[in-house]
Amino acid sequence: MAMTVTLKVWRQAGPAAPGRLETYTATNVHPDMSFLEMLDVVNEDLIRAGQDPIAFDSDCREGICGSCGLVINGIPHGPDAGATTCQVHMRRFRNGDTITIEPFRARAFPVLKDLVVDRGAFDRIIAAGGYVSMNVGGAPDANAVPIPKDVADRAMDNAQCIGCGACVAVCKNAAAHLFTSAKIAHLGLLPQGEAERGRRVVQMVEQMDAEGFGSCSNEGECEAVCPKQISIASIARMNRDYLKAALGK
């Protein structure tokens, strides 16, 4: 049952170093291994051979933390819809396949090493306005602020964003509109976030542009790779919020 696959992996020693695709052969790959477990095994072999292991990000390995993110055969997070890289399994590939693995590519996501990129730009977008300002005291009664179920659901759909950056990686313009709009919708839909809605969109969009992300061509490739399947309806909502803020309303 063991598979053998050929890997073409982006290797880059550091942020300023030149990188290139290196070819590796992964043997004894079990179809039930996750994609990252397959890389773990390749790395164990590399370490045993005294070579530098392939650097890649991962943490929870259950699709909820947003750490992992590889471009597998030209698609961020690989072949499965609504899944992160860590949720891809080797049974999705065939014995003898050649698999190309690249880091997320964007000027705003510089490569740190091999397949690891710096996604600090997302943190700075959040810091620019992705919050609700209020003095916290004792927890209020849960039913003190009535929120209709459909509104709570839409806020929750957007709150699912794990900030992985696949939307940026797939976008032909390396735009961060889906990420930014998900945060804006998640907060703005709820009464607690409504008060800062105008200020929030202006500040977050300004930071998004300053980070060097591109603009939105409304193709929706981001929605197709988003592991949480967040809709570009959120981008339309962000555009509306922005238009209102620009017109001073």
Next chain:
Amino acid sequence: MRLQQASASSIGSKILVALTGLALFVFLIGHLAGNLLFLAGPEAFNQYAHALIGNPLVYVAEVGLLSVFLLHVAKTVAGVLANRSARPTAYATRRWAKAKNPRSRKSLASTTMIVTGVFTALFVATHLATFKFGTVYEAAGIRDLYRLQLEIFSAPGYVVFYLVAMGVILFHLWHGLSSAAQSLGVDHPQWTPRLLVLGRVLSVAIAGGFFLIPIYTFLLSRGVL
């Protein structure tokens, strides 16, 4: 936030592209309606053209239209350049995410907007040179554009060129119309899918109308009609 600052941002720029694009589409509808008067014969067509040219307000409209056109071009070209610099290192392997999830709206039309846009801009320049600044014939004391159009579209090369150009504009609108709606924040769970279809239907309808004119004129010039 000042409007100037807003219009320079990524979202503000796209809102301007959407507004100017929709304005140009509205112009196209008017232009097609006027052109279809060709079917009503030389008198109606020439008198309509004379009424347009003879009105001093036409200059105001022309300056407005040119400004809208130039703003659309400037914002999109600047956008393409900025977007290219947003990804300095290209992927070695690239596939459309649509392959794994059909929710993507990416199409050949959406990936070639700048190509079809540049072609359209060049076409508009030759179109103006051919008609607006073309040979001036006179009939009954007013410009005889009917004769000019009959003369130009009697050449099969011109007919083919115009059909190709209208095909390119169809392609541009195929993505452009619904994209403009999205940029302006128009979205609704039930209506957005219908809007996407409407954008394509309208692009076929407007191009279909424009396809008709060179073909009709060619057949007329050859005595077939």
